[in-house]
Every structure is written in C-alpha cells, then in structure tokens.
Amino acid sequence: MRYVGLAVVLFLLALSACGFHVRQTPQLPPEMKLLYISSSEQAAGLVRELARALASENTHIVTDPKQATAILAIQRASRTSRVLSVNNLGQPLEYEVAYEVQFSLSTNGTVGIPLQDLTLTRNYTYSISNAVANQEQANILYNALDRDMAQLIMFRIEAASRSAVSPRSAPAVATIKLPSVATSAMPAVL
DSSP states (O other): OHHHHHHHHHHHHHHHHTTOOOOOOOOOOGGGSEEEEEOOGGGHHHHHHHHHHHOSSSOEEESOTTTOSEEEEEEEEEEEEEEEEEOTTSOEEEEEEEEEEEEEEEETTEEEEEEEEEEEEEEEEOOTTOHHHHHHHHHHHHHHHHHHHHHHHHHHHHHHHHHHHOTTTSOOGGGOOOOSOOOOOOOOOO
C-alpha cells in the first residue's frame, strides 16, 4: 500500500514536470464579464460548446446584446464534405469533412479580435454496406469538430485578453499575427 502512494506521488510529479496542467476556466478581463454570442442556426453546436467553455465566475453568457460588455460574433459557420477515395466500382470509401468558421470579438465597442477564419478538417471511412453506422460516425465527427473549433476560438480569446492586459510583453491585440487556417487530421472515428 505504501508503494502505491509513492507511485501516485511520483506520477503526479512527473506530470507537473512535463508541463501538464488540468484545464481551468479561462481568466478573461473584466470587460468580458457579460458576453453575448451572436450566430446563425448553423452554429448551434459551436455556440453551445463556446457557452460551456466561456461560462465561469468571471464571465456570464447573456441572451440580450444590449446587456453585453463583449460580443463574440460567429459570422459564418459551414460544413462541407468531399470524397477522398473510391473503390473500383466508383463507390466512396473515404470522406473528408471541413468545418469553416469566421468570427470576431468586440469589447465595449472596440475590436478585440478582428474577423478571422478558422478551418478544421477530418477524414472518415465510409462503409458501403452500413448506412446507419456511417450517419452515426458523421454525427460523432460533427460533435468533435464543434468541440475542437470552440477550443481554437477559446485559445484565440485567451491570447487576445492576455496581450490586452500586459501590452509590454505582447503586441497589441490588433497587431497579433495568427494563422488564418488551423487544420488537423484525425483518424476515422468508429
């Protein structure tokens, strides 16, 4: 029993030494205390994930833009898919799904994050004989894309808020050079 406790302590020390930290709620500036998320119906899953990630003791999601001190505007959210490979009969074997989002953030009428485009892509295998499994796999993939896109937007918001709080250590928010496209590939979800 004594060795188990020692092993747990060593494991936790090793995790902290490699830089691992449990994800915490974002520490956003007071200007973002009351946040309104503007979007279309196509971004309902993304908005749900963003609201979950942004809600904290310091930030509250409001439903009226007139009450908001900050507005996160999801200008466009679109999903596209294309066939990546086919068999010798021309039937699809693999698809690629792309999720493109365009967003901006303003606090008290000032642009905090100018209009940006983010794109995520994922590949998945297609079963010719099992349409139900294909649809279930696609739904799981879309939910994962919503979570991943919300996380990317969160990283951008946190970076912009950090640079706005400490301007000497980082460039001003309007001059931050961020990649316009973020992509990653995920193996097929079964």
